[in-house]
Amino acid sequence: MPRNEPTQVTDGWDGGRSPGRRKAVRYAVPVAVAGVAAATIGLVPAFAGSGSPDLPKISAQDLIAKVAKSDVQQLSGTVRVSTDLGLPSLPGAGGGAGGFGGAPDGGEKGGDGASAAPQKKLMELASGAHTLRVAADGPEKQRVSIVDKAAEYSLVHNGNEIWAYDSGSNTAVHSTAPDAGRHGKQHRAPKDLPGGLKDATPQDLAKQALKAAGDTTSVTVDGTAKVAGRDAYQLLIKPKQAASTVGSIRVAVDAANGVPLKFTLTPKSGGAAAIDVGYTNVDFAKPAASTFAFTPPKGAKVVDGDKAQAKTPREHGKDLPSxxxxxxxxxxxxxxxxxxxxxxxxxxxxxxxxxxxxxxxxxxxxxxxxxxxxxxxxxxxxxxxxxxxxxxxxxxxxxxxxxxxxxxxxxxxxxxxxxxxx
Structure with missing residues (x-):
């Protein structure tokens, strides 16, 4: 089979495809990419595995269409997230493993659920390197765990229940998921699932980067790679506008099922990637049902997230801007x-x-x-x-x-x- 070579995407490359196909292959404005990096995420070369597999030649248009049509809903694996945005160190900014606990006193003040609040994890993913364990079984079941040396944070969605658990403070927050999507029509996690965690996988980052294309963007297929032991094509996205600080975005796409396996954003200034997210291992088999079962550990402080959310506006509404x-x-x-x-x-x-x-x-x-x-x-x-x-x-x-x-x-x-x- 011929080795895949770079394929240039030019204006009007749609080739008569349907409006839906054209819509699927548009690319994101870099400000949106920057937003993901800020909220939202170089890695060790071992990520790509060894060797460049020989794969049938594919055009950039067809590869993007392959990503758009991919409907894989069952998987489990480990994702490595690394961010290096060059943010200045601010006075009093903490970090490290203790960050999972939230409270400066080691978690004693985490009983109100603040340390287990999903939004708190967004800032942790905005710098440094992190390991995530992910699993999904359709729109009803997802699990994301941020693993650290001293603690683990897990977010579990199973049917109409959502659990957030912080082992550092031994605090769990339980909430009820909205009923929407419980009839198989919703193919996304519920809105309660925070975007910074839900969108921390290569698939979601790639979809955010592939929303709007035009004469400002060059898109090519730049060879192949091995990622998490799987054969993948490499989609290369580069700005044509000289003033952009984005050098390139590289997305490794699974050759078999179109799932993005790795997402890398490199600044024009060079050096390590500013955002690098990729699977180190991935399995597309149905995860065990026990993966999405959660019972708070003995002695854990359990907070009713629904009551806390309903109570907050009444008690503090006068302090919030109308x-x-x-x-x-x-x-x-x-x-x-x-x-x-x-x-x-x-x-x-x-x-x-x-x-x-x-x-x-x-x-x-x-x-x-x-x-x-x-x-x-x-x-x-x-x-x-x-x-x-x-x-x-x-x-x-x-x-x-x-x-x-x-x-x-x-x-x-x-x-x-x-x-x-x-």
């Missing part, structure tokens, strides 16, 4: 606008003129200003002046008038946007 307040805030800030398109889209929020404190400021704001001066680069333009805060993927310009420009673009693109909006 819908009217939110609309008023948006109006005062000038609203959120998006400039440009594709990989160089820039989100902007108009400021109120106050800006950020400077290291020259006296009083309480002085220390904050000095810290900002140490991590932000002072820039100037016809818009005035401001600071650019940079990561390996996303950059943000905050002007001295308080207007914010942010995107997966280089510094000059932000300055140009601010100058044009002047």
């Amino acid at each position: 819908q009217k307040d939110v609309k008023g805030l948006k109006k005062e800030m000038g609203g959120l606008n998006v400039l440009g398109k594709g990989w160089t889209s820039i989100a902007t929020i108009k400021g109120d003129g106050s800006g950020l404190p400077s290291g020259k400021d006296q009083g309480a704001g002085g220390d904050a200003g000095k810290f900002l001066d140490s991590i932000g680069e002072k820039v100037h333009g016809s818009f005035g002046s401001g600071r650019v805060f940079s990561t390996r993927l996303v950059n943000a310009l905050i002007t001295d008038h308080g207007t914010v420009y942010v995107g997966a673009v280089d510094k000059q693109a932000l300055i140009d946007a601010a100058n044009a909006a002047k």
Whole structure:
């Protein structure tokens, strides 16, 4: 069989396929990719396994269609997640194994369920390396466990029940899943399942990256690889817009069933991948029913998530901004606008003129200003002046008038946007 070689995707490559097929092969704007990285995730070379298998040649169009048509709903395996966004270390930011417990005192204050709250795990996946054990059996049963040396966090959906358990604080939160989808029509986990955990597998990341294609993107099939012991094609996505900070996105696609096995986003600046998520082992057989059974361990603190959620608005509703307040805030800030398109889209929020404190400021704001001066680069333009805060993927310009420009673009693109909006 001929060895697969790179295949270029050009404008109008659809080749007469149906509108549904064309829709399935569109690609995501990089701001969405950056959002996944922030919320949402290089890895060791061993991930790809050994050797490049000989596979029948396939076009990029057909490979993307293969991903879109894949309907694998039963699997189990281990996923390795690594993120290296180049975020600055903030004063007082903790981490490590103890992060699972949540409370600074080692978990004693975790009895209210805060340490087991799924949203808390999102921040942990935003940096460093993590191992996840995943399993799924259709839309009714999923399990994701974040495994650490000292603790394990599990999120289990089984029918109408959802359990979140943090072994670090021995706390479990039990909630009831919505009835929607209990008749076999819903092919997704319930909305209660937090996106940052639910979307931590290569399949979900790839789907988010394959939503919108056009003249801003180059798509090729760049050879083959072995991932988790399975033969895979490598789909290579590269921005054509020079100002993008994204170098490339590589998706390893299972040659047999179209399931993405590995997702790698590399910054244009080079070095290790900013986001790298891939299976180290995977089995597409039906998982054992016991995989989705959960009983809180002896002595565990069990919190009723439904009651806690219903109780919170009544007790603290007066402290939360009303819908009217939110609309008023948006109006005062000038609203959120998006400039440009594709990989160089820039989100902007108009400021109120106050800006950020400077290291020259006296009083309480002085220390904050000095810290900002140490991590932000002072820039100037016809818009005035401001600071650019940079990561390996996303950059943000905050002007001295308080207007914010942010995107997966280089510094000059932000300055140009601010100058044009002047």
